[in-house]
Structures are given as structure tokens and as C-alpha cells.
Amino acid sequence: MRPILRHPRPLRSRTGAVALLAAAAVLFSGCATGAEPADSPPAAVEQTASVQGIEPTSGSLVSGGIVTITGENLSDVTRVTFAGVGATDVTVVSDTQVTAAVPVAAEYVPTIEDVHVYADTVEVASAAPLTYERAVLTPVDAQLQYAFQHWSTDTYNLATYGEFNSVGGDCMNFVSQTLIARGIAQTSGWNFTSPTKYSGSWIYTPSFENYLLASPELGFTRLTVDQRDQVEVGDIVVFDWNDNDSADHIQIVSDIRVVDGVQQILMVGHNLDSNWRDFDTTITVDHPGALAWFWKVP
Structure with missing residues (x-):
């Protein structure tokens, strides 16, 4: 009986098998021991005001x-x-x-x-x-509360103070009323008893201006337009429409605002009845060339 001869497997075939086993080992080894991916940073939490x-x-x-x-x-x-x-x-x-x-x-x-x-x-x-x-906590509170209650024609305090439009206007009469509401005391030079009994300084702006100039002991301080940064709510604004050294009109400062970096002074008063009348518009548009000044109220 002839012996059975077994031919050796070609080297190329054995080499391929080894490579396949090695690749499998790497593949399965990588699943078990490879580097883990880095964690993603947590999402930022929005801080709500x-x-x-x-x-x-x-x-x-x-x-x-x-x-x-x-x-x-x-x-x-x-x-x-x-x-x-x-x-x-x-x-x-x-x-x-x-x-x-x-x-x-x-x-x-x-x-x-x-x-x-x-x-x-x-x-x-x-x-x-x-x-x-x-x-209402301060005298100025009381002054402005009164002014805004009685600035318009249909809310004039006629029963107590009447009105003086027939003798030149009611602007000074109204300012006097607000000063009383603020607690300013009447004097022999500035007073009101009834719509038929009063001092000239109570109803006439030029007379009131002269009264203040002659009475420094009262504590009122005159300010020029260049000193407008010292003006406060409740202070007095006086106008000379014709530049003839005679006061023609008077109002009370109702607010001071800053608009785009510029000071704005607003006023309340009678004739023209208004509660937020603009000071600068008054002396440039309404009455071009008019003079004005202020009185700080003590």
C-alpha cells in the first residue's frame, strides 16, 4: 500500500489567516480597552434677572x-x-x-x-x-398740589381768591395763592383779605417784584438765567416781555428735567393757563427776546 502524501498549505494562505486573526484581536481589544471620548462641556445656564x-x-x-x-x-x-x-x-x-x-x-x-x-x-x-x-410731606408738596388743583380755567379757586383778568391778568394772584399753600406768611406789604381787599403786590407782578427787592429779610433769592442750575421745583419765574425793566408775567416752576443732557424747566400758572409750559420756548418762540429771571423761595 502506498503511503498517502499530504502537500503542505501554501505560505500565502497561512499568512492571510494570521493577519485575519490579528485584525480581529485588535478590533475586539479596541472595544474593551481603547480611549474613551472626552465629555462635552455642560450647556451654560442663563441667569434670569x-x-x-x-x-x-x-x-x-x-x-x-x-x-x-x-x-x-x-x-x-x-x-x-x-x-x-x-x-x-x-x-x-x-x-x-x-x-x-x-x-x-x-x-x-x-x-x-x-x-x-x-x-x-x-x-x-x-x-x-x-x-x-x-x-404731601413738605411745604413744596402742598404748594404744587394746590397749583395743579387750580391751574386751569375750570378749576380756578374763585370762591376764595376771585380772579383779576379784567385788571391785567390773574398770574400774580395765582402765584400768591401757591405761596400761601406753601406756608409763606402774609405781611403788611403782601396780603389778601377778600377779592375786594388786598395789597397791590398780591395781584400785580411789578409790585410783587418790588416787594421782594425791598424785603431781603424774607429770604427770597434772585437768580439770573445763567444761574438756572440752582432753580428748584416751586421757585418763581418772572418775565419782562418788552425789555423795559418792568415785570410783565410770573409763574411757578413745576418740574426740572434733563433731556439729552440739556436742562428743561417747566412751569405752571395762569394766563396762559398751563401746567407744563416750557421756559425756553416761552422766551424764544412765544416771546422772542424776552428777559427772565428767577426767585428762589425760602
Whole structure:
């Protein structure tokens, strides 16, 4: 019997098998021990602004002072409103605190105003509704409250003071009334008993001007237009329409604002009956070339 001869497997075939086994080993080894992919960074959490409270919660009609608003993530606050009127100055003190200068009360009426806080045009959420109570706390409050109650023709205080349009105008009579409301005492040189009994200085602007000039002990201080930065709400504005050294008209300062960096003085008074009459428009557009000055009221 012949022996069976076994031919050796070609080398190429054996080499391929080894390579296949090696590749499989690498593949399965990689699934078990290969480097893990790096973790993705966590998504940034948006910090939402919120208001917790306001202090103090009340103030006067003319000057509510400075309030402090507290909360979280307040660094983007740009505006604070009181009954829809913007605070005159808003300052971000920190991420948790903002201060705001309270504007004059709307129409000088004692009331409870809604307060809103904004980051640009977006209102900042509040834990509870914010309010600010306005009250008559100072003599100037009483003066402006009275002025806004009686500035228009249909609300003149005729029963007490009458009106003097038939003898030159009612502007001085009205200013005198507001000074009484402020607590300024009558004197022998400036007084009113009835619509038929009064001093000339009570109803005539030139006479009142002379009365103040002759009575420095009263504490009124005359200011020029160049000193307008010293003027405050409740002070007096006098006009000489014709530049003839004789006072023609008088009003009370009802507000002082800053618009685009420029001071704006507004006035309340009779003839022309108005509550927010613009001072600069009055001496440039209404009466070009008119002279004006102020009296600070003590």
C-alpha cells in the first residue's frame, strides 16, 4: 500500500489567516480597552434677572428721593418707572442692587404708584408687585398740589381768591395763592383779605417784584438765567416781555428735567393757563427776546 502524501498549505494562505486573526484581536481589544471620548462641556445656564423688593416704599410728591431695588442678576437694568414716568437717574450698584431717583408725582396727586424695572425694553420679573406711595410731606408738596388743583380755567379757586383778568391778568394772584399753600406768611406789604381787599403786590407782578427787592429779610433769592442750575421745583419765574425793566408775567416752576443732557424747566400758572409750559420756548418762540429771571423761595 502506498503511503498517502499530504502537500503542505501554501505560505500565502497561512499568512492571510494570521493577519485575519490579528485584525480581529485588535478590533475586539479596541472595544474593551481603547480611549474613551472626552465629555462635552455642560450647556451654560442663563441667569434670569428678578426683583425682590424696593426701599423705601413711600415718599413726597415733589422729591421721592432715592430708592434701592434689590434682586438677582440686575446688572443689565437700564430703566425704572413710577406710574409710567421714568426715574431721573438709574445706577447699577451691583448684580443684586440698583438705585433710582424718584421723579415728581404725576400731576402732584397723592397716590400709590406702580413701579416697574426694565433691562432695555424687557421688564424684569418681580417676586411681588412693586408700589411706591406718594404723600404731601413738605411745604413744596402742598404748594404744587394746590397749583395743579387750580391751574386751569375750570378749576380756578374763585370762591376764595376771585380772579383779576379784567385788571391785567390773574398770574400774580395765582402765584400768591401757591405761596400761601406753601406756608409763606402774609405781611403788611403782601396780603389778601377778600377779592375786594388786598395789597397791590398780591395781584400785580411789578409790585410783587418790588416787594421782594425791598424785603431781603424774607429770604427770597434772585437768580439770573445763567444761574438756572440752582432753580428748584416751586421757585418763581418772572418775565419782562418788552425789555423795559418792568415785570410783565410770573409763574411757578413745576418740574426740572434733563433731556439729552440739556436742562428743561417747566412751569405752571395762569394766563396762559398751563401746567407744563416750557421756559425756553416761552422766551424764544412765544416771546422772542424776552428777559427772565428767577426767585428762589425760602
